[in-house]
Amino acid sequence: MRGAKQVLRYALLVPLTLLFVSPLVFMLVTSFKTPNEAVQTPPTWWPDPFTTQAYERIFNAADTPVLRWFANSMIAATANAAIVVVTAALAAYALARLEFRGKKVVFALIVSTLFVPPVILIIPNYEIVGRLYWLDTLLAIIVPTAASAFGVFFLRQFFAQLPRELEESARLDGANRWQIFVQIVLPLSKPALATLALLSFLTNWNDFLWPVYVLFSPETQTLQAGLSTLQSANNVRYDLLMAGAVVASIPVLLLYLLTQRFVIEGVSRSGLKG
């Protein structure tokens, strides 16, 4: 009975795993094929001959500077994650621990925007970013999405459940709020801060609609927006497209591989406390 159940479980889970993994493997394999082999049917699962020409071609093309896009995405996602964590941690601490007039209103206002569909912000934020002369610059990708209501909410919930004793005894020893925040609260919150940084990095790295419309020059694109440029420039050159997709996937897949517990925990906690 137990054995049969176990067999049934793997009979479901293993094919599902193949369904998830094989497209990614095929993408990787195709990126090392010649243009002809890439569109050959039936498909081959090992490149013959094995070639890196797709990568060489996209790394050196002036209209699709993939390495530049890679750097842009790295800079934007890192800067965005840093701003999210710093601003959200500061605000979350005030909302979790400090007493002040208007606290309830501020918190309610922030939380109420959690479920506002992002579509409502697209048109006006384009106007705002344009007035700031940020169009076609990475600032347009870094700053507006750094106003993370989720980040404030997520960290506030985390700070609120930390034991108060340490903070109170530091207070008695004469520490001020800033010292308590930096020396006690932040070190205790490393896992939550890391999770928020990761989720913000992933979200920014993968953002698509906004960069497609606010970045126009080849040199300012992020990888995700660039992939669609690459697609229009090389419509059926699937060797090149898969190479571009691999470059756009590797950093996030590596990051995920190294930190998947944090990522998964962060996502599951966001659901429970919502």
Added chain:
Amino acid sequence: MPSVSTVRRGDGLVAWLFLAPYLVLFLGFVLLPIVLGVWISLHNWDYTLPGKPFVGIDNYSNLLNPDSVAFEPFWDAMKATGIFTAFSVPLLIAIPLVVAMVMNQKFPGRNFFRAVYFAPYVLGVAVVGVMWRFLLDRNIGAVNSYLGGLGLPDAIAWLSSMPAAWFALVGVTVWWTLGFNAVIYIAGLQDIPRELYDAAKVDGAGRWSVIWNVTLPSLRPVTMFVTIVTLIASANMFGQSFIMTNGAPAQETRTAIFYIAETGLQNFQMGQAAAASWILTVALMLLSLVVFAIFRARGALDVS
């Protein structure tokens, strides 16, 4: 602005200093845009032109008036979003729940499977879209090739015919985000107290009865969260259409967000696009309220 002296035992000024950096961003890129969006929607607003004449509610009435030229493209796009949402949301509520229930026991490789199913979600829609456009290509795609190998139809135009394009867009979206919802369900399942299951067993409940009477009711808040989040995500679908079908066939898979982005940020009819995004948002909020009410009503029934 409260002054320090009026707040007893409070941290007024310090608190506002802590809040300030976030509030600058929040006011500038969340609250101001919400208000500015309404303002823009009341004007004939072209980013590239100096004059932005006030037109009152014209942008809204154009979108709502069947005789106006703006009516059809907008409602075709709303219909596309509606179709996509109607098919993807139920699948993304049910399939991840089944996967989560299978995964919610201790067995060798559990964490591995969970990590694999979640993996596509960390990829961006651009990667997912470009990859599946290749796999689903009518002539050289692996999907048609393997279907042919199984003796099934091997020339389906997944990206340019109906209803195949909806199967493709919904299927790829399920593939992409299934793991996200499953992870939330798994966390919810783990929060159900063991005693509830034990009590049901003592009462002699069978396996299906336990699922029906213990698991599903206990998961209600989590299911509601998953439903609303998935609803909002599906109704905001853009990248899959933009990359995989480019709205084809004709403009049948051009979604509401696709329409809003093109109208506002490419043709610079920003007033019209802002009005359209408000109509979409209000529709979404009403839908969310309905979902909320349904889950609430069910909850009340169970208590009695």
